[in-house]
Amino acid sequence: MNEFNQRVREALTGPICSLPTPFAADETIDYRALGGMIDFQLASGFGVIFLTPGNSHFNCLADAEIAELCRFTVDAVGGRALTVVGSFSRGTAATLAGARYARECGADLFLPFPPNWAGSCTAGTLIDYFTAAAAEMPLLLIYPVLGAVPESTTVIEEVQRRTGGRVAAVKDDLCQSISRRMTAALSGECAVFSGGQKQNFLNIRPYGAVGYLSTIGMFKPEVAREFYRALEEGNERRAVELILTVDMPFFDALLACPGSFDAGIHAVMEMYGFCSRHRRAPYYDLTDAEVEELREKIHHIGLI
Numbered sequence: 001m002n003e004f005n006q007r008v009r010e011a012l013t014g015p016i017c018s019l020p021t022p023f024a025a026d027e028t029i030d031y032r033a034l035g036g037m038i039d040f041q042l043a044s045g046f047g048v049i050f051l052t053p054g055n056s057h058f059n060c061l062a063d064a065e066i067a068e069l070c071r072f073t074v075d076a077v078g079g080r081a082l083t084v085v086g087s088f089s090r091g092t093a094a095t096l097a098g099a100r101y102a103r104e105c106g107a108d109l110f111l112p113f114p115p116n117w118a119g120s121c122t123a124g125t126l127i128d129y130f131t132a133a134a135a136e137m138p139l140l141l142i143y144p145v146l147g148a149v150p151e152s153t154t155v156i157e158e159v160q161r162r163t164g165g166r167v168a169a170v171k172d173d174l175c176q177s178i179s180r181r182m183t184a185a186l187s188g189e190c191a192v193f194s195g196g197q198k199q200n201f202l203n204i205r206p207y208g209a210v211g212y213l214s215t216i217g218m219f220k221p222e223v224a225r226e227f228y229r230a231l232e233e234g235n236e237r238r239a240v241e242l243i244l245t246v247d248m249p250f251f252d253a254l255l256a257c258p259g260s261f262d263a264g265i266h267a268v269m270e271m272y273g274f275c276s277r278h279r280r281a282p283y284y285d286l287t288d289a290e291v292e293e294l295r296e297k298i299h300h301i302g303l304i
Contacts, residue, residue: 001165001188001189002165005191008138008190008191009190010047012193014211014225015046015221015224016048016212016214017050017218017221018050019038019052020037020055021034021060022034022275022276022278024276025276027278029065030275030276031072033274033275033276034069034073034076037218042077042080042081044217044221046221048083049077050213051069051083051085052084053088057280058113060280063090063094063098067101069085070107071105074105082109083106083109084108084140085102086102086112087099087113089114090113090115091115095114095132095133096132098110098112103137109169110137110138110139111142112129114126114145126146126155127159130156130167131159131162131163134163138167139166139167140170142170143170143171143173143174143179143182144174149178152182153181153182153185156186167189168191169191169192169193170182170190170192170193171192172200173196175194175196176203179203179204183204183209184207184208187210191211192204192208193210193211193212194209194212194213195212197243197247197251198212198239198242202239211228215250216247218269219268219272219303220303223242246301253298258286259279259283259284263277263284263286264286264294266278266285267286268303271291271295272304277291
């Protein structure tokens, strides 16, 4: 593993957080709130500041807004941690332009998110796509990169071979049994971490995964760190207890919200004073009564 990939592995070890793009009531991006989130994550000791196509609402942003978000994030971090930025469902030429812009801004990793409507990409075209992007910047990829799951591992391995190790990290978004095979195959050359919930990290940790993306860490990082510390100390019983008594009921509460878990996440971030609950239409924002109902649930869990 090269020196940069080792640095990425160290930064991604343990819990990390992504940034939910905050919006004002008029649907503009609330950069003041975003800066506060970044400062909070850095003060909490997270080694990566992570824009992701889903949580950062790339599908609701114009290309110019994604670029602006990238530059603001890199400038706000100011070299205090690694920064991950990316693109959303754009062809190769536009993706490469985004990667060049990210490099010029000073980002550390680029997450290319390819379009694949109606299964129009093949393993070969995606290998070419990721290889071209890797020539611009080191990559963080989301697994699976294709609908064909085993083939996705082969695609990433081939890109890694062609680029001499320019895939620095892989985020497991599948969170299923085959993710274990992927982790075992790739974790020697890049940092593999899980998305979703703590239980998904347990699924792939024995196979070489080093960290996990934590929703709770965005507002209560001590819970995320307690879970990871329990695993490091061999206290699996405590780790499982946190999953059963905190993580599972928290996500149950989020998923029960109108507008599903993302509406709930933005409401929780409002409860903690980070930003408003607003999202861009036609996304649904919780009413005051629905926010209070969610508050009661997470208060019962002990998160507020």
